[in-house]
Amino acid sequence: xEPSISQQTSPGLTEPVKPPKSQSPWALARxxxxxxxxxxxxxxxxxxxxxxxxxxxxxxxxxxxxxxxNLTQMSKEPSADHYFGTDKSGRDVFARTLxxxxxxxxxxxxxxxxxxxxxxxxxxxxxxxxxxxxxALMRFTDFxxxxxxxxxxxxxxxxxxxxxxxxxxxxxxxxxxxxxxxxVRSKVMAEKxxxxxxxxxxxxCSAPKTIFKHLLPNVMSTIIVQATIxxxxxxVAETGLSFLGxxxxxxxxxxxxxxxxxxxxxxxxxxxWIWIPPAAVLTFTILSINFIGEGxxxxxxxxxxx
Amino acid sequence: xxxxxxxxxxxxxxINFCLVRGMEMLxxxxxxxxxMIPIIFLIxxxxxxxxxxxxxxxxxxxxxxxxxxxxxxxEMREQMGLNDPIPVQYVRWMxxxxxxxxGDSFVHKRPVMELIGDRLPNTIILGISALLIxxxxxxxxxxxxxxxxxxxxxxxxxxxxxxxxxxxxxxxxLVAIYVFAINLGWVPASGSIGSGVEAGTLEYYLxxxxxTVLPAIVLGAMATAAYTQFLRNDMIESSRKDYVRTxxxxxxxxxxxxxxxxxxxxxxxxxxxxxxxxxxxxxxAIITETIFTYPGIGYLFVESVNARDYSxxxxxxxxxxxxxxxxxxxxxxxxxxVDPRIRLS
Numbered sequence: 001x002e003p004s005i006s007q008q009t010s011p012g013l014t015e016p017v018k019p020p021k022s023q024s025p026w027a028l029a030r031x032x033x034x035x036x037x038x039x040x041x042x043x044x045x046x047x048x049x050x051x052x053x054x055x056x057x058x059x060x061x062x063x064x065x066x067x068x069x070n071l072t073q074m075s076k077e078p079s080a081d082h083y084f085g086t087d088k089s090g091r092d093v094f095a096r097t098l099x100x101x102x103x104x105x106x107x108x109x110x111x112x113x114x115x116x117x118x119x120x121x122x123x124x125x126x127x128x129x130x131x132x133x134x135x136a137l138m139r140f141t142d143f144x145x146x147x148x149x150x151x152x153x154x155x156x157x158x159x160x161x162x163x164x165x166x167x168x169x170x171x172x173x174x175x176x177x178x179x180x181x182x183x184v185r186s187k188v189m190a191e192k193x194x195x196x197x198x199x200x201x202x203x204x205c206s207a208p209k210t211i212f213k214h215l216l217p218n219v220m221s222t223i224i225v226q227a228t229i230x231x232x233x234x235x236v237a238e239t240g241l242s243f244l245g246x247x248x249x250x251x252x253x254x255x256x257x258x259x260x261x262x263x264x265x266x267x268x269x270x271x272x273w274i275w276i277p278p279a280a281v282l283t284f285t286i287l288s289i290n291f292i293g294e295g296x297x298x299x300x301x302x303x304x305x306x
Numbered sequence: 307x308x309x310x311x312x313x314x315x316x317x318x319x320x321i322n323f324c325l326v327r328g329m330e331m332l333x334x335x336x337x338x339x340x341x342m343i344p345i346i347f348l349i350x351x352x353x354x355x356x357x358x359x360x361x362x363x364x365x366x367x368x369x370x371x372x373x374x375x376x377x378x379x380x381e382m383r384e385q386m387g388l389n390d391p392i393p394v395q396y397v398r399w400m401x402x403x404x405x406x407x408x409g410d411s412f413v414h415k416r417p418v419m420e421l422i423g424d425r426l427p428n429t430i431i432l433g434i435s436a437l438l439i440x441x442x443x444x445x446x447x448x449x450x451x452x453x454x455x456x457x458x459x460x461x462x463x464x465x466x467x468x469x470x471x472x473x474x475x476x477x478x479x480l481v482a483i484y485v486f487a488i489n490l491g492w493v494p495a496s497g498s499i500g501s502g503v504e505a506g507t508l509e510y511y512l513x514x515x516x517x518t519v520l521p522a523i524v525l526g527a528m529a530t531a532a533y534t535q536f537l538r539n540d541m542i543e544s545s546r547k548d549y550v551r552t553x554x555x556x557x558x559x560x561x562x563x564x565x566x567x568x569x570x571x572x573x574x575x576x577x578x579x580x581x582x583x584x585x586x587x588x589x590x591a592i593i594t595e596t597i598f599t600y601p602g603i604g605y606l607f608v609e610s611v612n613a614r615d616y617s618x619x620x621x622x623x624x625x626x627x628x629x630x631x632x633x634x635x636x637x638x639x640x641x642x643x644v645d646p647r648i649r650l651s
Binding site: 159 | 349356359360468471472475476480481483484488495585588589592596597607612622623630631
């Protein structure tokens with residue numbers, strides 16, 4: 001019997017009729033995710049929040065106007081003019097919630113991007129090269145992990161006198177990439193033992209090419225799930241810091257800055273419309289991100305069958 | 307020769323194992339503690355550098371604010387050693403720290419250690435109450451969820467878990483104050499002790515408990531999710547094991563199977579989460595204590611950063627970082643204690 005090496009080696013390219021192709025892991029994951037109700041509802045909600053935040057200006061008013069103090073409109077209850085009422089300085093709460101969302105989400109996304117990039121680079125380098133590179137990088141990561149997050153963000157933040165959103169992104173990113181680095185390292189270490197990596201190396205792929213073209217796409221699912229978890233954590237971090245007064249400068253509306261008003265007993269007690277909207281949007285946004293994260297984790301897990 | 311199955315033999319075996327294990331753990335602990343010394347040294351360099359980088363210096367709080375004569379200021383700087391090279395200042399600070407002396411607070415005009423000693427008990431009370439609440443709630447909820455998995459109650463508990471994970475602690479604190487302190491008026495909204503209450507009386511302790519309960523519940527209840535989920539999943543997994551089938555086959559009551567056989571095995575791994583929680587509780591207390599204006603370490607830290615009270619800030623930063631190190635060690639030790647298969651090395 002002759003072992004027939006058929007044209008199957010390049011399926012779907014030349015044949016007029018495509019052979020039945022098994023679905024790629026990505027397609028499988030996408031199908032699983034689309035069927036996950038909680039995750040899909042959350043995704044729609046998150047996209048809605050993002051869209052409304054991005055369209056804050058056409059929907060309501062320019063940012064500059066949200067900061068304008070209006071003494072004739074102080075602490076008004078919700079009405080047709082002001083959907084969520086006005087705060088103690090007569091600023092429209094609805095407009096501020098939307099603009100606040102823009103700042104809070106943009107910050108969280110930027111920090112997440114920075115954290116995932118640094119973490120992935122460090123983790124992949126350490127995991128791929130091993131040896132003294134791994135040793136040095138992981139020692140450093142462990143060292144950075146010792147610093148209590150909130151405490152050192154506050155310390156670092158107060159070093160910069162001109163606090164801007166840029167410094168906040170920098171300060172938070174510097175302190176939060178360690179978890180991602182460790183995770184990516186362990187995944188890369190497991191993945192690099194596979195034959196396809198060895199063959200890539202043996203045909204002369206350079207280290208960066210092997211890492212970026214062959215290794216990272218295969219640990220991407222882990223990184224994506226980690227990114228969603230980080231995103232939720234970073235929204236909490238930013239709003240928490242702003243709430244304490246160590247985050248975004250107070251004149252820029254963010255959900256955390258808006259909630260800061262609730263620290264005055266008067267607002268907390270009798271002017272619920274000033275702090276409930278940002279609190280509710282914040283909580284539901286994080287909830288939806290968590291559900292999306294769970295959905296992704298489930299979708300990427302070949303063992304789970306929903 | 308003793309019978310292999312005699313009680314005495316088993317007992318001796320056990321004692322022997324414990325002794326060997328104990329020595330191993332002791333050695334491991336000592337090795338880890340020695341390993342911490344260079345790390346603590348590096349951390350102290352980082353903390354000192356950060357404090358030096360901060361705008362303004364210790365001087366601003368210590369001199370006569372009305373006297374702005376440059377000569378006077380220069381003299382004071384010289385006197386306090388602020389003109390010395392930075393490494394000299396570091397060595398001076400560090401030699402104090404090693405002896406447990408973090409200098410004086412510029413705002414409170416007292417030794418830092420005294421100030422922290424005043425506030426620390428409050429944070430410890432808050433932390434321990436929060437931890438107890440976490441364990442109690444997680445135990446009850448996890449036990450229920452594990453036994454009646456995929457029931458209505460299980461879904462409710464998991465819904466609570468999702469919510470607890472999603473609500474930021476400061477939002478939870480605000481809602482709790484709004485509902486329990488303001489609308490219902492059950493507990494006070496801020497502080498750690500009522501005014502005019504004499505220390506040492508029963509009234510004092512009651513007042514303290516009343517002030518602590520709300521922040522403790524907020525801190526504690528928000529942290530249950532991980533524990534509950536852990537216990538639930540472990541119980542579900544255990545319920546498929548052979549020893550459970552054996553117990554069932556013998557006719558053991560279902561409640562006894564769950565409460566005795568499974569729970570005993572599932573409750574142990576939870577202990578390992580404790581190590582990480584030690585540091586988390588103190589770190590998390592920063593936000594909670596600030597909202598409740600609860601005079602603990604976290605609130606003191608925020609105050610000291612705002613007032614640029616560097617010696618206090620540095621002391622707390624050092625303390626909490628070392629606490630994190632110790633928490634990690636405790637977590638590793640607990641792992642070894644719970645699972646004898648793990649080799650400590």
